[in-house]
């Protein structure tokens with residue numbers, strides 16, 4: 308029985324690694340969004356990737372009650388829900404995702420937690436669905452690599468932030484769409500963002516950019 312459990316765990320690790328490798332190489336050519344059926348994987352707060360934990364990311368956002376926050380590529384709401392709690396009923400989080408299935412998962416969680424301060428927008432970032440000078444904070448957590456036109460997406464995010472607002476980008480190597488620090492900074496600088504803070508290391512980091 309012990310051997311069976313051991314073998315199953317090993318098998319699962321090998322399977323997940325294989326999926327990650329195939330996915331990583333496919334994503335170099337195609338922008339494939341993380342499928343809704345894999346959202347359980349997104350929700351795991353991996354203890355080996357501390358910089359990607361919801362708690363750690365939120366800690367670096369300097370959130371205040373009443374703020375307006377946009378969670379781009381919110382997935383199943385790993386960050387949306389705790390952010391909504393932190394900014395309180397006078398604030399508002401916009402959960403934004405290209406996949407309706409992900410937004411449905413956030414909606415179910417918001418209902419279960421009785422949270423009324425979450426707005427939902429379905430669409431792709433860069434497609435012109437976001438307003439102008441709306442948000443105090445924008446989150447882009449393990450999403451950038453899934454976006455095909457990153458410059459246009461960054462331009463829309465820049466425009467949607469209030470002057471002085473912060474875009475927080477998190478990347479982790481375990482994500483098949485991982486983007487290196489240089490690549491993230493280059494795209495952000497191109498549209499006018501200024502880097503303000505860096506947390507983490509080369510393989511797992513958060514960068515906070517300001518719209519000056």
Ligand SMILES: C[S@@+](CC[C@H](N)C(=O)[O-])C[C@H]1O[C@@H](n2cnc3c(N)ncnc32)[C@H](O)[C@@H]1O
Nearest residue numbers: 340341380381382385404405406431432448453
């Ligand atoms: C790896 S998941 C990350 C989810 C969440 N940010 C987190 O860290 O828990 C990436 C999410 O980005 C979404 N996504 C991919 N491309 C997108 C785009 N162009 N516009 C909006 N969302 C997108 C996917 O549907 C998926 O839910």
